[in-house]
């Protein structure tokens with residue numbers, strides 16, 4: 115049995131993880147559950163490390179050609195961020211076309227209970243609860259089973275998965291679910307038991323997915339996936355004192371998507387990790403996720419104060435505020451600074467990764 119993956123919070127361990135990337139193995143094995151993936155997403159999604167930083171380290175070691183697959187995967191993340199910038203709240207609705215074959219907008223009970231009967235998926239869901247991580251292929255299988263076999267609309271189950279992921283990112287999450295469900299892609303994604311056995315290393319037969327692709331696309335909802343329920347998720351935020359602000363200094367505002375220890379590192383400033391209840395009411399996350407966010411902040415950003423409250427209440431304490439650009443910070447006021455991009459010149463809206471990557475490739479050569 116493999117040891118479950120751990121996510122240390124100190125910066126040197128995170129950098130070591132980047133340095134250990136094997137770009138050749140990554141390309142060959144990334145689709146397998148036990149493949150040489152990077153396990154960097156929780157740090158990327160929380161803004162602790164930046165995509166150009168990873169690209170530079172990997173390209174310096176392996177060259178552009180061998181690094182291309184990994185850079186392309188990093189570009190998927192950036193693509194979703196660009197879609198979010200352009201489409202804003204529309205990413206929470208069917209973006210390109212309506213999802214077809216929708217029986218309900220609730221959560222299939224046996225998926226939440228990790229009791230679908232597909233052992234590789236059930237194990238991956240239990241592992242998500244234990245570690246806050248799920249392999250990309252397992253996420254695709256889970257979303258496929260939920261939306262295309264159990265015929266749930268994607269939004270509720272996307273929120274369920276987001277809740278548990280240490281790397282929860284609203285753009286990557288909502289848009290990937292939409293991609294699988296066929297509302298942000300040209301068709302629904304299907305994987306059958308044979309495909310799952312190949313990539314998950316399982317050997318299961320005669321399951322509800324042990325059919326041809328044509329049969330899967332035309333089946334009704336299997337009995338095991340018919341029970342559904344309303345999802346109830348909530349976030350427990352810490353109670354914190356009002357922060358102490360030195361009014362002669364600027365205040366840097368961090369949040370669960372920006373925990374960059376190198377951001378304005380040399381500046382003498384107040385540093386606040388802002389946890390806004392209104393945000394977490396709308397997009398709840400688990401205690402494990404909140405603990406991870408706080409640990410990343412406290413381990414890597416000296417003298418940071420944690421503040422549970424609204425941006426407006428922070429603004430009553432000081433208006434000399436600096437923050438990073440992000441769709442979730444659109445209501446912040448003060449001086450906005452830009453994020454680091456892999457392909458900063460490719461900032462237009464592209465409706466598919468393929469057309470986006472074609473444009474990026476010119477800058478990658």
Ligand SMILES: Cc1cc2nc3c(=O)[nH]c(=O)nc-3n(C[C@H](O)[C@H](O)[C@H](O)COP(=O)(O)OP(=O)(O)OC[C@H]3O[C@@H](n4cnc5c(N)ncnc54)[C@H](O)[C@@H]3O)c2cc1C
Pocket residue numbers: 144150151152153154155156158159187188189190191192194248249250251253254257275276279281282283284286287288290291294
């Ligand atoms: C249904 C579903 C939900 C998802 N939800 C999230 C989410 O909430 N947050 C999130 O960061 N990713 C999400 N992803 C994308 C992807 O699964 C994860 O980024 C990846 O599995 C993270 O593991 P890793 O760092 O080991 O990946 P690696 O394969 O090592 O990839 C390196 C980095 O490239 C980026 N990347 C790789 N694959 C993808 C992809 N398909 N889409 C976007 N970026 C990618 C990530 O930043 C990742 O850290 C989701 C995918 C699916 C199918």
